[in-house]
Amino acid sequence: MSLTKKLYQKLRYGLIERHFYYLTSSVRVLPNFFVIGPGRTGTTSLYHYLDQHPCITKSAYDELGYFDDNFHLGFNWYRSLFPTKFTQQKVESKYKKFLTYDVTPGYIRRPWAARRISSYFPNTKLIAVLRNPVDKTYSHYIMGVNEGNEKRSFEEVIKYDLKQLENFSDSYSKKSDDYFKNVVENSFVARGFYLEQLDIWFKLFPKKQILIIKSEDLASRTTEVVKDIFNFLMLPEYKIKNVSKHRVSDYSKMNSSTRKTLVEFFKPYNKKLYEFLDRDFGWDK
Numbered sequence: 001m002s003l004t005k006k007l008y009q010k011l012r013y014g015l016i017e018r019h020f021y022y023l024t025s026s027v028r029v030l031p032n033f034f035v036i037g038p039g040r041t042g043t044t045s046l047y048h049y050l051d052q053h054p055c056i057t058k059s060a061y062d063e064l065g066y067f068d069d070n071f072h073l074g075f076n077w078y079r080s081l082f083p084t085k086f087t088q089q090k091v092e093s094k095y096k097k098f099l100t101y102d103v104t105p106g107y108i109r110r111p112w113a114a115r116r117i118s119s120y121f122p123n124t125k126l127i128a129v130l131r132n133p134v135d136k137t138y139s140h141y142i143m144g145v146n147e148g149n150e151k152r153s154f155e156e157v158i159k160y161d162l163k164q165l166e167n168f169s170d171s172y173s174k175k176s177d178d179y180f181k182n183v184v185e186n187s188f189v190a191r192g193f194y195l196e197q198l199d200i201w202f203k204l205f206p207k208k209q210i211l212i213i214k215s216e217d218l219a220s221r222t223t224e225v226v227k228d229i230f231n232f233l234m235l236p237e238y239k240i241k242n243v244s245k246h247r248v249s250d251y252s253k254m255n256s257s258t259r260k261t262l263v264e265f266f267k268p269y270n271k272k273l274y275e276f277l278d279r280d281f282g283w284d285k
Contacts, residue, residue, distance in 0.1 A: 022077060025076040025079040027086070028084050029083055029087075030079060030121075031102040032100060032125070032233075033102075034102045034125075034127070035103040035105075036107040036108040037104065038129075038136070038191060039140065039191075040105075041130065041131040041136060042131070042215050042219060043105045045245045046127075046226075047103040049240050049242075052238075052240040052242060053230055053238045054094075055097045055098055056099045056235070057083045057100050058100065060080075060082075062103040062104070063104050066081075066102070067120075068106055069106070071116065083100050097236070099233060099235070108128055108198070109180055109184050111175075115204065118204040124209065125209050125210075125211070126211070127211045127213060128198065128212050129214075129218060130194055130214060131214075131215030132216065132283040133191075133283070134262040136191070137158075137188045137262060139251075142249050144188075164183075165183070165187065165190060174196055184197070189265070193269050194273050195276055211228075211229065212277060213225060213228075214281055219245070222243040223243060227239065263285070
């Protein structure tokens with residue numbers, strides 16, 4: 001879905017449909033699982049893949065952001081974004097099981113979102129899609145350029161980010177909300193520090209409730225990976241038919257020397273992630 005269409009969808013919901021949905025919030029269900037991000041990893045595509053399973057019904061749109069930016073709108077607003085209990089009954093009568101979900105890529109890097117979700121849904125299941133942080137950094141930058149928010153070259157951005165991270169190294173505790181608000185939120189590079197972001201989620205939720213997906217696998221082996229997700233959600237086996245990718249940007253190849261710099265920079269961060277998850281993602285090349 002294009003950014004323009006996505007904005008139109010949210011505007012339409014906000015101005016027209018929201019009032020109807022809000023009035024019916026009491027007869028609406030709540031999410032059974034969350035895709036917590038991060039962005040630029042295939043989460044929008046996954047939002048559409050999941051909805052193809054007959055037992056799953058999607059929310060009004062993806063990137064709801066209730067547990068971070070939209071928390072002030074209230075729980076009834078959040079609930080109004082999900083299917084009705086009548087839809088649930090209809091699906092359950094036919095397929096015996098019903099699930100709905102919240103896909104918000106920003107949740108992963110916001111510890112306050114983790115705490116809120118844990119408070120409301122301690123038994124929920126979580127899915128994170130991790131992409132090579134070098135490629136994710138570049139993709140995030142390209143998105144900023146395409147949206148008109150970034151005028152600098154990629155090399156200028158990386159030089160600035162690495163310098164800022166060095167300056168901030170002793171200014172914040174890496175477990176504090178301020179670190180995520182002031183450093184991670186404003187850095188293309190720091191958003192690739194996955195273990196720092198995942199740490200609180202694994203402290204708040206049992207490991208069995210968290211599924212880590214490799215973005216590259218989701219892109220290259222879509223049906224198999226989605227099948228694994230359905231299995232994680234304890235759903236009947238189902239092979240999705242539409243594997244089209246969403247919000248994919250075309251862009252030139254990254255400068256080889258810049259890529260080499262980033263590969264070397266991320267190596268120690270990736271190593272800690274591999275050790276924590278007991279899984280080598282093969283990104284250090």
